[in-house]
Amino acid sequence: MEKEIYYEDYVVGDSRKTYGRTVTETDIVIHAGQTGDFFPHHMDKEWCKTTDFKQRIAHGTLTFSIGVGMTANVINPAAFSYGYDRLRFLAPVFIGDTITVKVTIKEKRDHPKRENMGFVIELVEIFNQDQKLVLVCEHLLLCQKKG
Template identity: 50%
Template structure:
């Protein structure tokens, strides 16, 4: 850890991850400001997200959060309060889906579950740990699902 860093480190090697281990995040309420700020950052001003009058004519009746905003906020929730693992880093995400809409006022939480481990094909000193990240709203509906691949160092033998 760098001198003066405030990050708490908890080393976790590839071998330390167990398939099936699960944790839940704290909740976070999505706001209208979240939706507008994401539209500003992304340039996505589609009426589904920003035109309340147009949304009244649609089945969902009111503006919905951008799927990738929900994904981004969900990702942030999974690292809040978690210690830094100096032996792993994000390798990417797969199978991102948004099965239910998210509205301003919805509170989301994320379940993180280790679903697989495999050797890295080009780096014998590392493996890939895959976590399923399932985001739920306050009603228990899945609003985002993604699989997160983590590039993790193996213990030295």
């Protein structure tokens, strides 16, 4: 779906939630191949039995990628992603965990040089099936103003 959402249309405090997505072994294997990160934490079931977690964990970057993808449901020609700040991996995600994402409009601020643009900062929170917060970050949107 395509919808123009301008800077003025975003309301601080508004939030949305996604449906769940279960992380699979296939997700981890494909991500390892794409990134070259074959560390045993992700790939070696037997080695992981010797760690505190006792099982393989998803790459933090995989959890981030899946979570961000889950929030992308509208094509907005009036805004684009400017990047992510304050990314933290707070708890492990295991094979079979189901994650959901909550996005909350945290802040809005004018662009320092472009009067026709502003930044919208979204708080992105990824939770596992037990509602434990596993990842948090801020998504910066650069948005056109109506005026």
